[in-house]
Amino acid sequence: MATGPRRRETAMSVPATEHHDPAVAFESAKLGVWTFLATEVLLFGALFTAYTVFRMKYPEMFRVEHAKLDRVLGAVNTVVLITSSLMVVLGVDAIKRGKARLLEAYFGATILLAAVFLFVKYTEYAAKFHHGLYPRTNLFFSLYFMMTGLHGIHVLIGMGLLSYVIVLSRRGRLSASYSTPAEMSGLYWHFVDLVWIYLFPLLYLIG
Amino acid sequence: MEGVERPEAEGNGRGYLAERGWRSWAFTLDHKRVGAMYLWTTIFFFLVGGVFALLLRLELLSPQARYFSNHTYNVFFTLHGSMMIFLFIIPAIPSGLGNFFIPLQLGARDVAFPRLNLASYWVFAAGFLVVIGSLVAPMDTGWTFYTPYSAKSAAAVTTLSLGIFLLGMSSILTGLNFIVTIHKLRAPGMTWYRMPLFLWGMYATSIIQVIATPVVGVTFLLLAAERVFGVGFFDPSKGGDPVLFQHFFWFYSHPVVYVMILPAMGIVSEVIPVFSRKPIFGYKAIAWSSMAIALGGFLVWGHHMFTSGMSPLANTIFSLMTFFVAVPTAVKVFNWTATLYRGSITFEAPMLYALTFIFLFIVGGLTGPFLGALATNVQLHDTYFVVAHFHYTMMGGTVMGFFAGLHYWFPKMTGKMLNEKVARVAWALIFVGFNVTFFTMFIVGVRGMPRRYAEYLPKFQVENVVSTIGAAVLALGILVMCWNLFQGLRKGAPAPANPWRALSLEWRAASPPETENFHEIPVVTEGPYGYGTKKA
Numbered sequence: 034m035a036t037g038p039r040r041r042e043t044a045m046s047v048p049a050t051e052h053h054d055p056a057v058a059f060e061s062a063k064l065g066v067w068t069f070l071a072t073e074v075l076l077f078g079a080l081f082t083a084y085t086v087f088r089m090k091y092p093e094m095f096r097v098e099h100a101k102l103d104r105v106l107g108a109v110n111t112v113v114l115i116t117s118s119l120m121v122v123l124g125v126d127a128i129k130r131g132k133a134r135l136l137e138a139y140f141g142a143t144i145l146l147a148a149v150f151l152f153v154k155y156t157e158y159a160a161k162f163h164h165g166l167y168p169r170t171n172l173f174f175s176l177y178f179m180m181t182g183l184h185g186i187h188v189l190i191g192m193g194l195l196s197y198v199i200v201l202s203r204r205g206r207l208s209a210s211y212s213t214p215a216e217m218s219g220l221y222w223h224f225v226d227l228v229w230i231y232l233f234p235l236l237y238l239i240g
Numbered sequence: 241m242e243g244v245e246r247p248e249a250e251g252n253g254r255g256y257l258a259e260r261g262w263r264s265w266a267f268t269l270d271h272k273r274v275g276a277m278y279l280w281t282t283i284f285f286f287l288v289g290g291v292f293a294l295l296l297r298l299e300l301l302s303p304q305a306r307y308f309s310n311h312t313y314n315v316f317f318t319l320h321g322s323m324m325i326f327l328f329i330i331p332a333i334p335s336g337l338g339n340f341f342i343p344l345q346l347g348a349r350d351v352a353f354p355r356l357n358l359a360s361y362w363v364f365a366a367g368f369l370v371v372i373g374s375l376v377a378p379m380d381t382g383w384t385f386y387t388p389y390s391a392k393s394a395a396a397v398t399t400l401s402l403g404i405f406l407l408g409m410s411s412i413l414t415g416l417n418f419i420v421t422i423h424k425l426r427a428p429g430m431t432w433y434r435m436p437l438f439l440w441g442m443y444a445t446s447i448i449q450v451i452a453t454p455v456v457g458v459t460f461l462l463l464a465a466e467r468v469f470g471v472g473f474f475d476p477s478k479g480g481d482p483v484l485f486q487h488f489f490w491f492y493s494h495p496v497v498y499v500m501i502l503p504a505m506g507i508v509s510e511v512i513p514v515f516s517r518k519p520i521f522g523y524k525a526i527a528w529s530s531m532a533i534a535l536g537g538f539l540v541w542g543h544h545m546f547t548s549g550m551s552p553l554a555n556t557i558f559s560l561m562t563f564f565v566a567v568p569t570a571v572k573v574f575n576w577t578a579t580l581y582r583g584s585i586t587f588e589a590p591m592l593y594a595l596t597f598i599f600l601f602i603v604g605g606l607t608g609p610f611l612g613a614l615a616t617n618v619q620l621h622d623t624y625f626v627v628a629h630f631h632y633t634m635m636g637g638t639v640m641g642f643f644a645g646l647h648y649w650f651p652k653m654t655g656k657m658l659n660e661k662v663a664r665v666a667w668a669l670i671f672v673g674f675n676v677t678f679f680t681m682f683i684v685g686v687r688g689m690p691r692r693y694a695e696y697l698p699k700f701q702v703e704n705v706v707s708t709i710g711a712a713v714l715a716l717g718i719l720v721m722c723w724n725l726f727q728g729l730r731k732g733a734p735a736p737a738n739p740w741r742a743l744s745l746e747w748r749a750a751s752p753p754e755t756e757n758f759h760e761i762p763v764v765t766e767g768p769y770g771y772g773t774k775k776a
Contacts, residue, residue: 057424057425060424061352061353061420061423061424061425064419064420064423064424065352065353065356065416065417065420068416068419068420068450069412069416071450071451072412072416072450072451072453072454073454075451075452075454075455076454076455076457076458077458078454078455079454079455079458079459079462079488079491080458082488083462083473083484086481086484087473087479087480090479090481091479094479167469167470168465168469168470168471169469169470169471169472169478171472171478171479172472172473172478172479172480175465175471175472175473175478178469178471179462179465179471183458183461
């Protein structure tokens with residue numbers, strides 16, 4: 034590493050270091066994202082705790098109120114999100130085989146499915162408001178709106194990340210030997226998907 | 241292992257400080273500059289928070305509210321607490337000194353994610369700007385923001401909640417960065433058990449930051465939702481539960497006292513062996529006690545809520561767990577004492593502060609079990625005894641540890657030496673002032689004076705006047721210290737690379753270090769505490 038005179042580093046540049054060792058950089062990114070996902074689990078964890086507390090306290094209210102949610106739309110959205118996760122996996126697989134255009138197509142499909150998800154969510158919210166069901170209506174709908182709302186924000190952030198990966202790929206920055214951004218945003222997307230896998234039965238199905 | 245690198249050999253001798261202009265700071269990816277920005281910011285808020293403390297002490301000179309209204313007094317103690325906790329104690333050592341010294345002690349050139357590191361500073365800046373913005377309708381809830389009052393108060397709780405959410409985010413990003421850095425960027429030969437104990441402390445701290453902070457983040461979001469959307473999680477009239485807020489709040493805020501104390505303990509573990517010229521006693525015990533504190537600290541939050549109406553069973557379990565978490569803390573104190581035993585001790589300023597840490601922290605630590613035990617807690621809850629205990633651990637502990645680190649690493653960070661005589665005068669003033677201020681609070685607390693009121697019974701006046709005089713001495717000491725630091729920065733004598741003859745890797749870099757830290761990544765062959773054995 035340190036052969037010959039060193040380039041003078043400035044405060045605004047990342048020093049030429051072991052950071053540029055691709056293996057270390059990849060391992061670091063992976064550990065970083067997993068650690069970040071741990072914080073995300075705790076972020077949603079507080080809401081799941083509130084859900085548990087209030088469900089035990091008011092089982093009757095949960096039984097009555099959950100019936101007001103639209104199970105069909107919830108199920109549709111579940112399928113949409115799981116399919117989008119599949120697209121992400123296929124996209125990561127594509128770039129590992131060096132196929133940048135294919136990656137862009139798969140990630141584009143993911144973003145499209147995410148948009149479908151949010152649109153369905155929007156129609157659900159609109160219907161609830163129409164029937165006078167707001168976050169302040171009762172604890173069940175407080176939980177419903179806070180949990181799905183926070184999840185919706187994560188979907189939006191995920192769409193941003195995936196778009197960024199597409200931009201990187203269009204600029205030719207990704208290849209079979211360097212696919213870290215695609216893999217990391219993929220991990221994040223699976224997490225967003227996973228949260229929904231819990232939200233759907235807890236809110237829509239069990240009474 | 242080549243000899244000590246000389247700063248003269250480094251060109252202009254300004255190292256990482258060579259570049260000038262605000263852009264070189266605002267867009268820097270250098271962990272040392274990010275650390276320095278955190279230090280400046282946090283020290284600023286420490287002084288502002290201190291001014292609020294002095295105003296409180298001024299008001300408490302007389303039993304009646306004389307200078308400010310009750311509301312103003314409530315605002316002042318809220319601002320004092322919130323600023324000291326969220327803008328000083330939590331970020332000062334981890335984000336300030338930690339940022340600066342983690343890569344240097346690891347033998348790395350930077351943290352794992354330099355851009356994320358810079359981003360965390362700017363998220364922090366956005367956070368404190370929002371917090372300052374909330375001053376249009378200042379908070380009067382105390383730093384604990386308990387519902388239902390905080391959900392109804394006319395103060396800008398929503399704004400402040402969002403500010404603290406941002407501060408929390410910055411804290412998470414920093415912790416995440418440090419975890420990955422310590423895992424992945426250790427120099428060749430730097431095994432876990434060859435790491436300086438400061439790094440173990442920082443590693444344990446980072447774990448708490450990453451796991452606990454999101455919970456308080458979402459709690460503040462829910463509090464904001466309570467106020468904006470009328471969500472009723474914490475509102476009994478909607479079937480919610482205010483105690484749930486307390487659980488969420490303390491699930492973060494108890495572990496976070498270890499975010500405050502563990503890095504300071506790490507600094508003490510560095511300073512004590514250097515100025516005793518002895519290997520640290522019980523390295524592994526100290527290292528693992530940090531981890532034990534971090535993990536055990538997650539299981540004791542309920543001891544803040546003994547009078548909130550939890551079940552007797554929960555109270556008993558939390559009380560018992562609280563005694564367990566005192567054990568690893570005591571392990572550290574015994575090991576430091578054993579390190580001092582028959583050492584060649586010298587009393588430079590860093591050592592004075594480190595010894596002060598041990599002394600004051602023992603007082604703070606031993607008064608903890610009085611509060612952790614159910615029976616005595618019911619008597620002492622929300623009295624000045626709590627205030628005294630808290631300040632003995634946080635100011636007597638963390639802040640003294642921070643000062644120790646500041647004096648210990650000042651030559652490395654700035655390339656200048658401090659005036660040792662002035663530093664000792666400042667230390668003496670701080671030590672005396674601190675004890676006069678806070679020891680009297682134990683006494684009034686036991687006698688039953690409640691905290692958080694602008695007025696009190698006349699029978700407590702003598703102690704309160706004594707305490708205020710102590711606060712003035714303490715403030716004078718801190719002013720002298722700041723003046724000394726400032727003078728050192730301006731015209732201190734040039735510092736050699738290793739003024740304390742210390743063995744950890746940061747002292748092998750120049751003073752101040754070059755941007756790239758080391759010309760060649762050092763190869764580590766032994767632990768950092770071989771004092772009094774061979775060359776050191």
